[in-house]
Structure formats: structure tokens, C-alpha cells
Amino acid sequence: MSRLAGRTHTGENGQSSKARVLDVTGIGFGAANLALAVALHESRAAGQALFLEKQEEFGWHRGMLIEGSSLQVSFLKDIATMRNPTSDFGFLSYLQEKGRLVDFINQHTLLPSRVEYHDYLQWAADRLRHLVEYGVEATGVRPVAEAGEVVALDVLAGDRVVARTRNLVIASGLRPRLPEGVETGERVWHSSQLLHRVPAFDERPPRRVVVVGAGQSAAEVAGHLMERYPQAEVCAVFARYGYSVADSSPFANRVFDPAAVDDFYFAPPEVKQAILRYHGGTNYAVVDADVLHGLYRRQYEQKVTGTPRLRLMNASRLVSVEQRADTAAVHVEFLPTGEITDLDADLVVLATGYQSADPAELLGGVADALRRDAAGQLLIGRDYRLSTNADFRCGIYVQGATEATHGIASTLLSMVAVRAGEIAQSVIGRRCDPDRAAGSKATAGNRG
CATH class of the missing domain: 3.50.50.60 (FAD/NAD(P)-binding domain)
Structure with missing residues (x-):
């Protein structure tokens, strides 16, 4: 029996009955949501989390793992280290466990091969295998209402409910x-x-x-x-x-620093466009x-x-x-x-x-609750949470499709660890703060 069956009970009409309500459900299990799984695990908040991945097994850009090709970012910007330098999910812990730490150091490089980095991500994903259901493609969501408020979301795979959750994190990756x-x-x-x-x-x-x-x-x-x-x-x-x-110069690379996300997010639209234009060469x-x-x-x-x-x-x-x-x-x-x-x-x-997948494609069932700007774009908070109506108590977070709001690092590996930590803390904070979850404090956190 699929582990999903133990998480959600679905009746003949497709409605969940007495479903276990998860704290977090992630759509996709590439590097971004893998980093989130690590952050939740290390925050001891992963017990009520589930990640759904349409691939039958973990895979990261398998079609481009060309022999001799290298990563374009330092190994220190792995899925954990910049959030928690002592994490045992960091690249150095991987090397130590594999018995290659000294050999890697002797290369005098910060850039692992792409093949090795895939092996590192596979190693981390295998350690969190209990949080993932592979071979499940989420196709939509449906609101679960109580007393006039949306308190949970049913995640659908076709007409089947595969999870009921208080928070949804969409990391559908890039499309050619x-x-x-x-x-x-x-x-x-x-x-x-x-x-x-x-x-x-x-x-x-x-x-x-x-x-x-x-x-x-x-x-x-x-x-x-x-x-x-x-x-x-x-x-x-x-x-x-x-x-x-x-352009990989040290000064230009500061556009990928965590502090640059704040600068970009709160900048006027014309400044955002200028920064993207100036640093496209990175x-x-x-x-x-x-x-x-x-x-x-x-x-x-x-x-x-x-x-x-x-x-x-x-x-x-x-x-x-x-x-x-x-x-x-x-x-x-x-x-x-x-x-x-x-x-x-x-x-x-x-x-x-590539281009980022549009998160709205999964969210047709709750489209009326999503707030948009004058141009019709989804409003996304600094914590990567979509802005929603006040009666919407669930959190919907987006990883990847945020370059216009959070800057050029949104689709890159540079920020995955720090961003995962920010999303994890936002989820935990909303769980501990009923008023915030209800939306009374959402306005300040969802400036568009």
C-alpha cells in the first residue's frame, strides 16, 4: 500500500474524510524542496511534512551530467551550509562519508563536477526518503473550508486526493x-x-x-x-x-548574496529591472x-x-x-x-x-483567493508566500518562479539553503501564531 493511503482517506466522491492534515506538502523534490526538507528536518518540524515528486526516483538535470562538466557555484552554497554551517547535510559531510574529503581538497577547487554534485543531492535525498512519495504528479489543489475560512488544501493527482495540508510549497522546477x-x-x-x-x-x-x-x-x-x-x-x-x-567576479557575485534579496525585493520596479539588466551577464x-x-x-x-x-x-x-x-x-x-x-x-x-513553471497552473482551485497586482501578477511576500484573502488561513509558498520579485538568484543554487530556512521559519511561525495564520498579520509580510 502506498504511504499516501495512510495519510489521506478519500471517499467515492473524491472528498477527503478524516484526513490527516499535514503541516507542509511540497510539490516537486529537486534541489529547492530537498533543501526545505533538510531545513524542516533540522528544525524538528518534518514529522508532518510530505513531498510529492513526479519522477520515479530522484534526479537533477540528468540529461546534462556531461563527463568533465563542473558546477558553476561554490560547493559551500550547497543545500544546507549557508543556512547552517554545522549541518551534517552539507557537501563536506557528504565527502567525509564517501571517503573523498582529502581527495577533493587536493583538487584546489571550489567547484565540484556536475556528476559529483548530483551524487551529493542523491545522498541527501536518500536520507530523507521517508518524507517523499515518488511517481506522484500533483495536478491541482482544492480548498477545505470550515466556518467560512479555508483551513487546509487538498492536493490532487488527477481526481485523487493525495494529501491534505496547511501549507503548500510549490517548487515545480524549470521547463525547457x-x-x-x-x-x-x-x-x-x-x-x-x-x-x-x-x-x-x-x-x-x-x-x-x-x-x-x-x-x-x-x-x-x-x-x-x-x-x-x-x-x-x-x-x-x-x-x-x-x-x-x-561575469563571475567577486563584486558582481554579490548579487547572489542573501542580503541582495532584501535590497531587490523592496526596491522600486525600475530599480529591479535595472539590476536584472546590469547583472544578466552573471x-x-x-x-x-x-x-x-x-x-x-x-x-x-x-x-x-x-x-x-x-x-x-x-x-x-x-x-x-x-x-x-x-x-x-x-x-x-x-x-x-x-x-x-x-x-x-x-x-x-x-x-x-529554461523558464520557471507558472505556479498558478496548480492553483486554479483557489484562484479567487490569490491577490494580484495591477498587472495581474501574483503578489509574493518576502517569505516567498503568496498573498491571499484574509479568510485564507493556509500558506502557499513558491520556490523558483520569483525572479521578478526576489532577484536573479531565484532559479539558481546560490540561495537554496538560505531560502529554505526562511520558508521553514515562516511555516513554523505561522503554525505558532494563529492570528498570523488567519491573515491579520499577512499584509506586512506580503507586500507586492
Whole structure:
């Protein structure tokens, strides 16, 4: 029997009867909600918590765990250390348990490999396995009312109630962003699927591959495909004139400091936009210096040997892709002149980034209780809680989809530990303060 059955009893009409009411239910169990589970566990508040994950097992960007690729953030910004430096869920505790602490130190680096960081997250997730139900995709919520107030939420998977909770934390992760008008298929897919899909081409290696995008993933994919298929031409298509190096300078990195979230959150809208514009080079459409220089060296060496295989189609955009039985017809426009180049490709990889899932997609059942600003955007408090009507006693928190309100670190690893601690303390504080839970104190905490 599923452990969910022991948590919620559902009648024939889909309504929960005498359901156990959880303090916290998390939607998604990636790095963000894993960090929250750790924070709740260490606050001794995890006994009434449950996390629902649609994957059948823990997985973090598995399709991009390219051998030799490194994390882009210090290991000290793991899922626990910046909140609690003594946590035994920190990366150093993981290394010690695995017997690799000395070996890691001898590397003289702050950046673990992406493969190792996935193993670290898996290690932490396994220790909290009792708090997670895998293979469950939440599709919506339904209010539970008493005396005219919404006191709980039923979390739905289809027409089945899988949890009843006082607080909901949505961390649905990122979704691949695709160029307008381009559809995925057998030979056209997003970079997030790289290691899942590319083995199908190993038996008959591609002669030409098109990689669309100018960021870290695009550069890593181009390098990986050149190494994997030594005879293939790799065409890199991007609108910039050249790959741009990521701004990882100490001063620029302060935009990822915990204090920067307060500065951003309470800033006027025009200042928010300016900060995002000024510091986009820390994260968007940029490449780490070592990856960028390695790719350039490889291209230069190919010129020396007379076997050019990396074709940079800069200042260009993907116009369209026509998928055929054995190839894909790719049309690329050179922006300075408008000239169109037609490419017959065996494979097209769209390394075109991600976008946060819209939390409102899950919240149709309580849409009338959610407060919005003049532009129709959800109002989100500094504690990541959605602003709701006064008769709504439940807390709904959002992880990830908060860049417009909380800054550029919202979708990155830099803030997961600190943010998890803030959400955990907000949940615990509301549980201990009935007036706050009822909404009388919510106004100050939910300034939009």
C-alpha cells in the first residue's frame, strides 16, 4: 500500500474524510524542496511534512551530467551550509562519508563536477526518503473550508486526493524554453535531453549537428558532440557575435548574496529591472571562461590541421526546422544581411534555456483567493508566500518562479539553503501564531 493511503482517506466522491492534515506538502523534490526538507528536518518540524515528486526516483538535470562538466557555484552554497554551517547535510559531510574529503581538497577547487554534485543531492535525498512519495504528479489543489475560512488544501493527482495540508510549497522546477515555432521530435530536442537521447545516434553517427544557443549549456553540448562524434560538423547558431564570458567576479557575485534579496525585493520596479539588466551577464547567455577558451582552442587547432569541424554561425538566428524521415532541414538567418543558409542536419539540439513553471497552473482551485497586482501578477511576500484573502488561513509558498520579485538568484543554487530556512521559519511561525495564520498579520509580510 502506498504511504499516501495512510495519510489521506478519500471517499467515492473524491472528498477527503478524516484526513490527516499535514503541516507542509511540497510539490516537486529537486534541489529547492530537498533543501526545505533538510531545513524542516533540522528544525524538528518534518514529522508532518510530505513531498510529492513526479519522477520515479530522484534526479537533477540528468540529461546534462556531461563527463568533465563542473558546477558553476561554490560547493559551500550547497543545500544546507549557508543556512547552517554545522549541518551534517552539507557537501563536506557528504565527502567525509564517501571517503573523498582529502581527495577533493587536493583538487584546489571550489567547484565540484556536475556528476559529483548530483551524487551529493542523491545522498541527501536518500536520507530523507521517508518524507517523499515518488511517481506522484500533483495536478491541482482544492480548498477545505470550515466556518467560512479555508483551513487546509487538498492536493490532487488527477481526481485523487493525495494529501491534505496547511501549507503548500510549490517548487515545480524549470521547463525547457524552445524557439518560437519549433517543435521537438526524433531529431530535434532540447539540451536537457542530451544524454537521454544522443545514444540513439551512436550506431549511425551524425554527419552534421546544429546546436542553437549562446550559453553554458550550448557550449558544453557543442564540445561534447565534437568529442563524441569525431567526424561530425557541429554548427553553433547564436545571435551574439561570439560566446560571452560569464561575469563571475567577486563584486558582481554579490548579487547572489542573501542580503541582495532584501535590497531587490523592496526596491522600486525600475530599480529591479535595472539590476536584472546590469547583472544578466552573471547567468544568462554566458559561458564559463575555461569552457569558452577550451572551445576556442579546439576550433583554432582544427584550422591548423585543416579539418574544421566547429562552424560558428554567429549573429544569426534559427528561422525554422523542418523534420524529415532521415534528416532535419534547418534554415538560419545571418542577421546583418538577412541572408538565409539552409543546412541538412542529422540532429538539432536546442540549448535555448529554461523558464520557471507558472505556479498558478496548480492553483486554479483557489484562484479567487490569490491577490494580484495591477498587472495581474501574483503578489509574493518576502517569505516567498503568496498573498491571499484574509479568510485564507493556509500558506502557499513558491520556490523558483520569483525572479521578478526576489532577484536573479531565484532559479539558481546560490540561495537554496538560505531560502529554505526562511520558508521553514515562516511555516513554523505561522503554525505558532494563529492570528498570523488567519491573515491579520499577512499584509506586512506580503507586500507586492
